[in-house]
Amino acid sequence: MNEIIQVHNISKQYRLGQIGTGTISHDLNRWWYKVRGKEDPFLKIGEENDRSKKGGSEYAWALRDINFDVQQGEVLGIIGRNGAGKSTLLKILSRTTAPTTGEIKIKGRVASLLEVGTGFHPELTGRENIFLNGAILGMTKQEIKNKFDEIVDFAGVERYIDTPVKRYSSGMYVRLAFAVAAHLEPEILIVDEVLAVGDAEFQKKALGKMKSVSSNEGRTVLFVSHNMVAVKSLCDKAMILKNGLMVEMGNPAQVINNYLSNQLNKNLLLDFEDAEKAPGNDKAKLKRIEICPQPGNPFDLITVKTQLNINIEFWNFEEGRLINLTIFINTSAGECVFANGTQAVSLSSGLHKATCTIPSDFLNDDIYGISLMIVGDASYPISFFENIISVEIHEERKSTNWHGKWPGFVRPKLDFRLLPKD
Amino acid sequence: MNELLETGQTEWDLVIKPRSSIFKLNLKEIWHYRYLLVMFVKRDILSVYKQTILGPIWFFIQPILTTIVFVVIFGNIAKISTDGLPQVLFYLAGITIWNYFAEILSTTSNTFVTNASIFGKVYFPRLVLPLSKVISGLIKFGIQFLLFILALTYFLLKGSAVHPDFLNIIIYTPVVLIIMAALGLGLGLILSSLTTKYRDLTFLITFGIQLGMYATPIIYPLSAIHSKYRILIELNPMTSLVETFRNIYLGAGDLNWKGLTYSFGFTAVILVLGIIIFNQVEKTFMDTV
Numbered sequence: 001m002n003e004i005i006q007v008h009n010i011s012k013q014y015r016l017g018q019i020g021t022g023t024i025s026h027d028l029n030r031w032w033y034k035v036r037g038k039e040d041p042f043l044k045i046g047e048e049n050d051r052s053k054k055g056g057s058e059y060a061w062a063l064r065d066i067n068f069d070v071q072q073g074e075v076l077g078i079i080g081r082n083g084a085g086k087s088t089l090l091k092i093l094s095r096t097t098a099p100t101t102g103e104i105k106i107k108g109r110v111a112s113l114l115e116v117g118t119g120f121h122p123e124l125t126g127r128e129n130i131f132l133n134g135a136i137l138g139m140t141k142q143e144i145k146n147k148f149d150e151i152v153d154f155a156g157v158e159r160y161i162d163t164p165v166k167r168y169s170s171g172m173y174v175r176l177a178f179a180v181a182a183h184l185e186p187e188i189l190i191v192d193e194v195l196a197v198g199d200a201e202f203q204k205k206a207l208g209k210m211k212s213v214s215s216n217e218g219r220t221v222l223f224v225s226h227n228m229v230a231v232k233s234l235c236d237k238a239m240i241l242k243n244g245l246m247v248e249m250g251n252p253a254q255v256i257n258n259y260l261s262n263q264l265n266k267n268l269l270l271d272f273e274d275a276e277k278a279p280g281n282d283k284a285k286l287k288r289i290e291i292c293p294q295p296g297n298p299f300d301l302i303t304v305k306t307q308l309n310i311n312i313e314f315w316n317f318e319e320g321r322l323i324n325l326t327i328f329i330n331t332s333a334g335e336c337v338f339a340n341g342t343q344a345v346s347l348s349s350g351l352h353k354a355t356c357t358i359p360s361d362f363l364n365d366d367i368y369g370i371s372l373m374i375v376g377d378a379s380y381p382i383s384f385f386e387n388i389i390s391v392e393i394h395e396e397r398k399s400t401n402w403h404g405k406w407p408g409f410v411r412p413k414l415d416f417r418l419l420p421k422d
Numbered sequence: 423m424n425e426l427l428e429t430g431q432t433e434w435d436l437v438i439k440p441r442s443s444i445f446k447l448n449l450k451e452i453w454h455y456r457y458l459l460v461m462f463v464k465r466d467i468l469s470v471y472k473q474t475i476l477g478p479i480w481f482f483i484q485p486i487l488t489t490i491v492f493v494v495i496f497g498n499i500a501k502i503s504t505d506g507l508p509q510v511l512f513y514l515a516g517i518t519i520w521n522y523f524a525e526i527l528s529t530t531s532n533t534f535v536t537n538a539s540i541f542g543k544v545y546f547p548r549l550v551l552p553l554s555k556v557i558s559g560l561i562k563f564g565i566q567f568l569l570f571i572l573a574l575t576y577f578l579l580k581g582s583a584v585h586p587d588f589l590n591i592i593i594y595t596p597v598v599l600i601i602m603a604a605l606g607l608g609l610g611l612i613l614s615s616l617t618t619k620y621r622d623l624t625f626l627i628t629f630g631i632q633l634g635m636y637a638t639p640i641i642y643p644l645s646a647i648h649s650k651y652r653i654l655i656e657l658n659p660m661t662s663l664v665e666t667f668r669n670i671y672l673g674a675g676d677l678n679w680k681g682l683t684y685s686f687g688f689t690a691v692i693l694v695l696g697i698i699i700f701n702q703v704e705k706t707f708m709d710t711v
Contacts, residue, residue, distance in 0.1 A: 006434075014709060091708070095438060095545035098705035104438040112544060119540045121465055123472040132465055135458040136544055164472070 003107075004188060004220050005070040005093070010102035012063040012088050012244075062088040064244045066102075070237075072187075073218040075210070077225065077235035077252055079259055084241040086224045090190050093222065108187025111137055122166035126157055126176055129165050133180045147183045154205070155179035182209045189213060192224045204402060207234060228256050229395050230403040260301050260394060268292075270389050275315060280383045284323070284374045287351060288313040291370070291391050303396035304365055304411055308358040314374060319349040321376055327356055328371040329363070330387060337363065337409045344378040361413040364406060365395040440705075451547045458546060462554035467561060481565040485521065489513045496641045505643040505674035508582050511573055512672070516640035518570045519667045522563040522599070523606050523660065524631045529555040530610025531627050534618045534707050541708060548704040549697075552610060556603050563599075574671065585673025594670050597682070598663050605659060605689040611696030615703040639664055644676050656681065659688040 063085045070076050078086050091097045093104065094112035119136040120129050130151055134144040152158050155175040157168070165173055181189075191210060211234060213219045225231055231238055231252055238252035240259050248255050268291040272278035278285040293300065294307040302308070316323060326341040342354060369387030376382040395406070452459075471477045489510060496502045497509040504512035530552040534541065537551055577584050617623045638660040639647075647655055655661050662681030669675035 091542075092438065094543075095436075096542055097708040099438065099440055101440060105434040106436040106438070107433075108435055110436070110545075119544065121469055123469040124465065128465075128468070132461045135455075135461040136540065136546060138455070138458075138546065141457045141460075 002072040003069050004072045005107075006105040007066055007068050008103045008105075010063055010066040010089070010092060010099045010104060011061060012085075012092060012097075013059055013100040014062050016060055061244050063092075063099075063241075066241075066246050068239065068246065068249055070220055070222070072107075072220055073214055074237060075214045075221045075223060075235045077223050077231035077238040078241065079225070079228070079231060079238060079256065080241035083243075085244040086241055087192060088244075089241070090192055090222065090224060093188075094190050106188065109138065110188045110190065111181060111184045111186035112190035112192070120165055120173070120177060123164055125164055126152075126161040126168070129176070130180055133177065134184075137181060137184050138186075139184060143185075151176075151179045151183050154182065154209075178206055182206070182213075185217075186219070188220045188222070190222045204404075207403060210234060227403060228260065229397060232256055233403065257301055267389070268391060278315070279385055279388070280315070280374075283316075283318055283321075283376070284382045285315045285317075286312075286372065286374075286383070286385055286388070287315060289370075289372065289385075289389050291389060301394050301396075302391060303394045304363065305360050305396050306393070307360040308391065310356040310358070310370065312354040312356075312372065313351060314354075315351055316347045317349055318376075320346055322378060323347050323382070324375050324378060325354050326373040326375055328373070329358070330369040330371060331409060332367040332369075334369075335409070337368070341375070344375075362410060363393055364408050364411040365393050367392045448547060452549060452553070455546050455550050459550050459554050459557070462551060463558045463561065466554065466558035478565065481562060482569050485514065485517050485566050485569060488517050492517070492641060502642050503646040505645060505668070505672075506583060507668075507672050507674050508577050508584065511570075511577055511582075511584060512643075512668070513641070514570050514573055515668050515672060516664060518563070518566045519598070519602070519664055520635055520638065520640050520660075521566060522559060523602050524635070525562060526556050526559040526603055526606030527610050527613075528627060528631055529559065530607055531613035532617065532624065533610070533614040534703070535614070535621075535624070538708070549700065552607055552614070552700075555610075556607050559606070560599070560603065570671075583673075586671050587669070587673065590670040590677070594666055594677070598667050601682075601685055601689050602660070602663050604693050605685070608689060608693035608696035611700040612692070615696075615699040615707075618703055618707040634658075634660070643668075643674070656684075659685040661685075 066085075066089065078089065080086050088097075090112065092099050093106075094110055096112075119133055121132060124132065130148065131141070131144055134147075135141075139147075152161055155172070155178070157172050157176050160168060160172065165176070168176070189210070207230060210221055210223065214221050223231065223235060235252045237249065238255040239249040240247040240255055248258060269288075270286075270290070271288045272286065275285060275287070278287055280286050288311070290311045292309040292311060293302045294309055300306070310327065312325065314325075322344050323346075324342045324344040326339055328339045329337045331337060340356065367390055369390045371387055372385045373381050374383045397406070471480060474480065476483070492513040493509045497504065497513070533548075533552050533555070541548065574584065574586065578586075613623055613627060617627075635641075637655065637658050639655065644652070644655060644661060644665050662676070662678070662685050665676040666682060667675075669677035
């Protein structure tokens with residue numbers, strides 16, 4: 001095989017907190033150990049880097065013993081939560097910072113699109129910035145001249161090319177910056193979150209470029225993104241980083257599936273065994289609410305194609321009260337997609353059950369909060385449980401080459417067809 | 423990349439390791455990035471006076487105004503000697519040459535801090551940036567030097583007591599400029615490396631450059647210093663450079679080999695030290711800046 005990148009035992013340590021007067025004593029301490037030929041005392045300290053937990057030491061490992069190889073022409077997707085070490089890894093690969101331990105071997109030129117627009121000077125025009133940015137990225141004058149028209153065309157900013165870039169819209173700015181980098185022709189291209197910016201048309205262009213760079217020109221791409229759809233469809237391999245450790249590397253569909261199901265499907269059940277501690281009041285209390293994806297394989301990802309059954313158990317304490325249940329489905333932005341109620345029934349005192357089915361091909365991809373209301377006499381709320389449980393519905397899309405966010409609250413499959421003339 | 427294919431791709435082009443060797447000056451790499459150097463110089467010159475009406479004329483206005491102020495305060499109020507030279511020429515010569523040094527020192531000394539956003543995203547030999555500052559400093563010096571030459575010509579035509587030594591001008595001008603640039607660069611590299619971690623120094627730099635001017639014979643000639651304190655002023659490596667400059671262009675001032683050799687030696691040590699420290703810092707400065 002033709003290996004283009006070899007990463008051996010790469011670790012990166014950062015010092016937490018502020019740099020102040022304490023720094024100098026640590027520096028001196030380090031130097032003193034070094035003089036005596038001993039190991040750096042601060043390199044040993046540091047635990048797993050979980051940003052949400054308070055750690056014991058002032059040093060943290062952003063990356064720990066990362067090992068992997070990349071073959072020529074491969075597109076490697078790197079996924080992980082914020083703070084998992086993705087960007088640190090890319091920074092080391094693009095040589096903007098050095099690793100604390102380990103070694104990386106690379107064949108060919110590396111160019112990075114870490115937050116594009118590097119070195120753009122706001123006072124200079126688009127034209128001047130293309131030359132400046134190209135030079136920063138390591139192009140020669142001749143290379144830039146040859147590509148100039150192509151770059152301007154790709155960015156679609158021809159009209160503004162002699163205007164200072166400080167007058168550009170943020171979208172135009174990014175397009176121009178990406179265009180320069182995309183025409184760089186490095187052997188290895190590092191791409192970090194370009195998809196977060198630009199409109200749909202530009203995203204399509206950018207992803208198309210990435211794809212052609214790897215498949216037609218045999219170049220290697222390292223791609224960091226939160227957009228799972230893009231990673232799945234563009235990458236040959238995917239890697240998960242978690243708290244600075246490499247958790248898994250392999251087939252993108254498999255890796256993404258594991259990543260997402262690990263991350264989320266846990267909180268689909270809320271069960272209160274003890275009526276004393278259950279939420280509610282002396283008239284009615286919630287015992288249990290569960291979201292059951294159908295079919296019920298717990299390792300499957302919940303997608304827009306998954307049917308969801310919501311099973312509810314609650315206590316009614318008022319004999320003979322006329323009761324109905326209403327559920328509300330709310331988007332992550334807090335808007336209610338719909339509310340739905342049962343018929344009202346006169347219930348005996350004790351435990352009762354209810355079930356609601358949300359069909360497949362109905363909700364769009366989002367994180368939905370589910371609120372439940374127990375209504376008395378079909379007129380007033382007895383108990384209201386706001387966003388008591390939530391479910392993330394993931395994207396699943398075939399037969400499309402567009403990777404942006406699908407618009408809309410709901411995503412029904414309607415009978416919508418083209419009627420070609422015979 | 424063609425060499426790479428010929429060797430059958432068995433060689434790695436790049437090995438990233440935690441630390442580099444103590445003195446590694448990759449001139450080949452800097453040469454590869456020469457076009458970037460040109461672009462940075464262009465950026466410096468172009469961007470400073472964008473959206474100004476007077477544009478490059480500002481390069482002239484600053485030394486002219488400073489000279490006027492010096493003539494009034496130091497020449498006419500304090501009545502400090504000017505070695506028998508016309509006051510305007512005496513001060514202008516000092517300001518022109520000192521500005522060159524001060525410009526290089528102050529722009530290179532904040533290399534890391536002001537360019538953190540670029541350095542954080544792309545790799546290129548970091549030394550390219552301070553080198554570009556030296557060159558753009560040279561261009562600005564060239565413009566101000568032109569002003570000085572105009573003034574010199576005027577006073578020569580007027581028949582003032584000025585005696586340029588044309589042979590020495592050709593020999594010593596490059597010597598003075600190169601030593602001065604190297605000294606500014608070396609000091610700038612040391613300061614920029616230290617400021618990434620300890621910002622205390624940024625306060626010192628602007629202040630230090632101002633004080634440095636008074637410790638250098640800019641507003642006074644070396645000959646006006648009492649022999650008891652003269653050695654202190656001569657310890658300043660800038661002293662012999664400024665004096666040489668005045669000597670060759672104006673005919674008054676101290677031109678001696680001992681002083682120039684001292685300046686050269688001092689500068690060489692500072693520059694080597696600067697490059698070593700800079701090399702050490704450039705790899706990980708993003709973590710501490």
